[in-house]
Amino acid sequence: MSRASRTNKPDVKVVILGDMYVGKTSLLHRYTERKFKDTISTVGGAFFLKQWGPYNISIWDTAGREQFHGLGSMYCRGAAAVILTYDVTNWQSLAELENRFLSLTDTANTDCIFAIVGNKADLTDALAQEPEPESERWDESQPVVTCPTPPATKQVSKEDAIALYGRVLRYKGLEEKACLPAERMCFETSAKTGYNVDILFETLFDLVLPSILKKRSEGENATVDLEMPMEVKKTKTGCCAGQI
Numbered sequence: 477m478s479r480a481s482r483t484n485k486p487d488v489k490v491v492i493l494g495d496m497y498v499g500k501t502s503l504l505h506r507y508t509e510r511k512f513k514d515t516i517s518t519v520g521g522a523f524f525l526k527q528w529g530p531y532n533i534s535i536w537d538t539a540g541r542e543q544f545h546g547l548g549s550m551y552c553r554g555a556a557a558v559i560l561t562y563d564v565t566n567w568q569s570l571a572e573l574e575n576r577f578l579s580l581t582d583t584a585n586t587d588c589i590f591a592i593v594g595n596k597a598d599l600t601d602a603l604a605q606e607p608e609p610e611s612e613r614w615d616e617s618q619p620v621v622t623c624p625t626p627p628a629t630k631q632v633s634k635e636d637a638i639a640l641y642g643r644v645l646r647y648k649g650l651e652e653k654a655c656l657p658a659e660r661m662c663f664e665t666s667a668k669t670g671y672n673v674d675i676l677f678e679t680l681f682d683l684v685l686p687s688i689l690k691k692r693s694e695g696e697n698a699t700v701d702l703e704m705p706m707e708v709k710k711t712k713t714g715c716c717a718g719q720i
């Protein structure tokens with residue numbers, strides 16, 4: 477076992493950003509607890525610690541509400557990956573990523589990896605309405621697959637997300653050719669059914685491993701300074717959760 481996993485200190489940090497109501501907390505619940513649960517709007521931020529092989533990865537859920545905006549760049553400090561989340565049924569939520577959230581990532585690592593995630597795909601895409609095999613629902617009386625025709629209008633296409641990914645790279649001063657391809661880093665997910673949720677997080681975990689190894693080979697302290705005192709408690713799934 478590595479020193480990091482013995483001490484439960486995170487080796488690397490992944491941050492979920494995006495406007496309120498896009499489903500950031502629901503995505504994290506789905507991944508860590510295998511459930512779609514009722515949520516309340518996040519206050520400040522919270523993190524979960526995920527063990528990935530011998531490493532500990534902290535996943536930060538942030539508040540989308542404007543009043544907490546000032547905290548965003550603090551959460552992003554030293555991040556190895558940022559998940560920019562929007563709602564596929566809400567065009568403004570994609571626009572807000574560029575207008576309001578992208579600049580918060582200035583404090584992230586210079587080699588930070590970006591994923592663009594369109595959540596609530598179950599509302600627009602019949603494929604995403606299929607529950608994942610292991611998925612659990614918070615209300616068993618409500619069927620996940622409710623109608624054969626998607627009821628909501630999709631306002632953001634995958635191409636819009638791919639175009640945003642290109643602009644994110646340009647904002648970061650990165651050469652598109654030298655970076656991970658947009659097709660691999662743009663996801664459509666459903667926290668409700670579990671569609672593409674595991675693949676999103678696990679793709680990122682695999683991609684941030686080199687960043688941990690690089691840090692260690694450079695002889696730096698392998699842990700991330702979380703900078704804020706917080707209470708850490710064990711969750712049912714064995715992850716640690718903290719709320720400030």
Ligand SMILES: Nc1nc2c(ncn2[C@@H]2O[C@H](COP(=O)(O)OP(=O)(O)OP(=O)(O)O)[C@@H](O)[C@H]2O)c(=O)[nH]1
Pocket residue numbers: 494495496497498499500501502503513514515516517518519538539540541595596597598599665666667668669
């Ligand atoms: N249909 C559907 N609804 C979802 C999905 N994800 C989240 N929701 C619903 O969207 C609402 C907001 O979800 P949250 O996860 O609280 O959103 P958030 O981005 O964390 O919001 P803030 O904490 O305020 O920034 C809740 O009513 C969720 O049940 C999804 O994949 N599909």
Ligand SMILES: [Mg+2]
Pocket residue numbers: 500501502515516517518537538539540
């Ligand atoms: Mg939330």
